[in-house]
Amino acid sequence: MNDSIILPEGLTKTAFAKAVEAFRGVVGADNVIVDLDRLVPYAKIMIPEDEKLHQPSAVIIPLSVEHVQSVVSLANQYKTPLWPISTGRNFGYGSAAPATAGQIVLDLRRMNKIIDVDPEMCTALVEPGVTYEQLRNYIEERKLPLWISFPSSGPIVGPVGNTLDRGVGYNRCGEHAANFCGLEVVLPNGELVRTAMGGVKGGSAWQAYRWGYGPWVDGLFAQSNLGIVTKMGLWLMRKPSASKTFTAVWNDLEGAAKGVNVLRNLRLNNVLENSLLGHLLYGVACDVPRNALYKGPGAIPDEVVAEIAKKAGAGIWNSLATLYGTEEQIAVNFKIVKEAFAPTGAIVLSEEEVGPNPVFQHWKGNMTGRPDLSEFGIYNFRGGGGSAWFAPLAPARSEDFKKQVELVKTTLAEFGFDYLGGFLIGGRHMEHVCELAFDRTDPEEMQRAYLCYDKLLQVNAAAGYAVYRTNTAFMNKVADIYGPAQKNLNRTLKRALDPNGIIAPGKSGIFV
Ligand SMILES: Cc1cc2nc3c(=O)[nH]c(=O)nc-3n(C[C@H](O)[C@H](O)[C@H](O)COP(=O)(O)OP(=O)(O)OC[C@H]3O[C@@H](n4cnc5c(N)ncnc54)[C@H](O)[C@@H]3O)c2cc1C
Structure with a gap:
């Protein structure tokens, strides 16, 4: 391991090396990157701060939900923070790099299945690595009468990352935070939860009704660090005549x-x-x-x-x-x-x-x-x-x-x-x-x-x-503007759900 690697806060080199070995045991050696040359694309930022402040220690590239769950369990064991990205092209907001140096980027791009597109209901269910171009091609190839809503950086970015950062698009479904329906989330303790109607066994309303039963928790996973989203339901626009x-x-x-x-x-x-x-x-x-x-x-x-x-x-x-x-x-x-x-x-x-x-x-x-x-x-x-x-x-x-x-x-x-x-x-x-x-x-x-x-x-x-959204250099300052009461509430939730501070410390100014 290279000497100039930036380690996760509080970890010795030996402890980090052990963690890396354990992660490799889950996702395979090739899918855990610690080589500085291969980390370069994940460290490259466009925002006005030194790259060193956002340099990841490693990158893990899982292939399945089970991988993500195992990685999260190990991260708790070894106390290595994970910064999840979906397509990782948050240009001008911090790109793929974490809010603080030493975090491990959890790159979900290999989880890129389009699980379902329903032309009658105008819905889709996708994994985090799916890009807008991929979804559009899928729809075009099948000649489905649907339009997707996407940001202006369109083809190469993706609906899961964009929506979780409360991005915007430009058709009838352009307010993306209002047009996703149902999430699957790996919680910081490794448990898997499907929100809203996704909890009902044998049901088929997961992408039809956003609110489910009891507290509506989906908002907890946007612009936050309380879970890793592994599936998202989307509402699409019926193509007009x-x-x-x-x-x-x-x-x-x-x-x-x-x-x-x-x-x-x-x-x-x-x-x-x-x-x-x-x-x-x-x-x-x-x-x-x-x-x-x-x-x-x-x-x-x-x-x-x-x-x-x-x-x-x-x-x-x-x-x-x-x-x-x-x-x-x-x-x-x-x-x-x-x-x-x-x-x-x-x-x-x-x-x-x-x-x-x-x-x-x-x-x-x-x-x-x-x-x-x-x-x-x-x-x-x-x-x-x-x-x-x-x-x-x-x-x-x-x-x-x-x-x-x-x-x-x-x-x-x-x-x-x-x-x-x-x-x-x-x-x-x-x-x-x-x-x-x-x-x-x-x-x-x-x-x-x-x-x-x-x-x-x-x-x-x-x-x-x-x-309403900011880059990784200014997340704390923006959280201050929204006031101490919101900050305290966010911290209380963080401590309850993620006591080891494993998921994306510093996202939206939220730490344990
Ligand atoms: C020319 C140009 C035009 C742009 N126009 C727009 C626009 O019109 N609208 C707009 O919204 N943006 C726009 N952007 C900004 C940006 O490119 C998009 O918002 C883009 O969708 C974000 O990158 P991504 O989709 O790869 O998301 P990612 O980088 O993968 O994710 C964004 C953030 O969400 C969180 N996250 C991602 N995946 C997960 C997960 N699975 N679980 C938990 N948290 C997760 C992370 O904090 C991550 O940093 C533009 C950028 C450029 C350069």
Whole structure:
């Protein structure tokens, strides 16, 4: 074993070597990695912190639920913490690396069976290693009339990891935390539990009814460290007979702010079932390197953005949504949409009116079951491999939209970073998702990005906002913002279910 390996906290080298031998006895020698070269992909992060702070001691790659149960039992015996990942591509939130150094990554990618897809009930049951692309291919090959909901990083990431981190997608089932149904979980003591209707022997309602009987515990396993999810039920969208993606465009913040109230109301009336409102620069950044747009000091100024918009014939704020249903329903709903947007000064354009436009096509694909990788272009914008998503949550109101833009844009600019943001309007709430892009190869810029993210948290907290999800560098700080009572409750649950602190110490700021 290499001398520079970072051991789990409190373990001697000898004890760790014994644990590794025991794990190898369960999953096979090849599926326990301690070789530093092979650990590199698991240690690589994009967030603004030193990799050493998140360096895993080892990786275990089980093949079955029984493997996971045995590994968890051994982890309790040897006191080796396990950081579970499903497809491990949590880019900009910590990637595959653990919250603290020395944890063993439990990589579930070999557990990648699609156990069931039911086209009548519009449900699926999958293992953690299943990717969205895999699920989509399965559906396409069988010509099933179903669409999956996936995040913008679509093909290569997966529903179990995304949903457990409360990720978002873009069709009728886009709020993933509200569209999973039934979990199978290995608890920290190695016991296996199926939640909700999954406890009923011989039953077939596991993926049909979320709530089961008694306390609803499924939420305990999302953004948490109280178990390892080994199966998840998903709700899928029935493929509609028709769909129509459109955009509503504003060049002023006031108009877009009015648009937020309209989008909220259209969602609350079920006219719209998805909607986003993005700033022009986010879409441009997926396609064009920064130095082709601006070479001056500081963040890209508003005048330059206005110039880019003018040249591209685009709006500064662009909303996209898709109507689903029959042609008749869509015609009626599109009329309602256009009338609702009229007082905001929006220009509403159909696909035909927009013409060929890669950004429009990407979001249309996101809303109609066609994932692509085009948004990864954002990593070429500034270059240098640094990425941290900053995602405050706010009520879907005009005033909050304006406050959010002001707070986040000003703070980013204070540190010399560009505003690359947009809002996912989920009905009553909106996620303000902003990419903090920076050069990880420049130590000064990385430090600046860290301080910027920290300040973003502070100014948002002072105004009553908090992020709904964060990266592994800031989990403790975000837990503090949610207050001591929630922290104490989480710790009480952790101590009761995982007294040895085996599962993912530090996830969401929760320790034993
Ligand atoms: C260009 C780009 C666009 C993106 N767009 C979106 C977007 O639209 N929406 C969005 O939500 N995200 C988005 N992301 C962020 C990220 O890529 C996705 O959220 C992705 O789904 C997370 O990675 P994963 O699916 O591989 O999950 P994983 O990395 O496998 O899991 C995420 C976390 O969940 C926990 N976890 C995973 N599996 C288990 C398990 N079996 N048991 C217990 N806990 C577990 C772990 O804490 C893990 O760190 C984007 C990223 C990029 C780069």
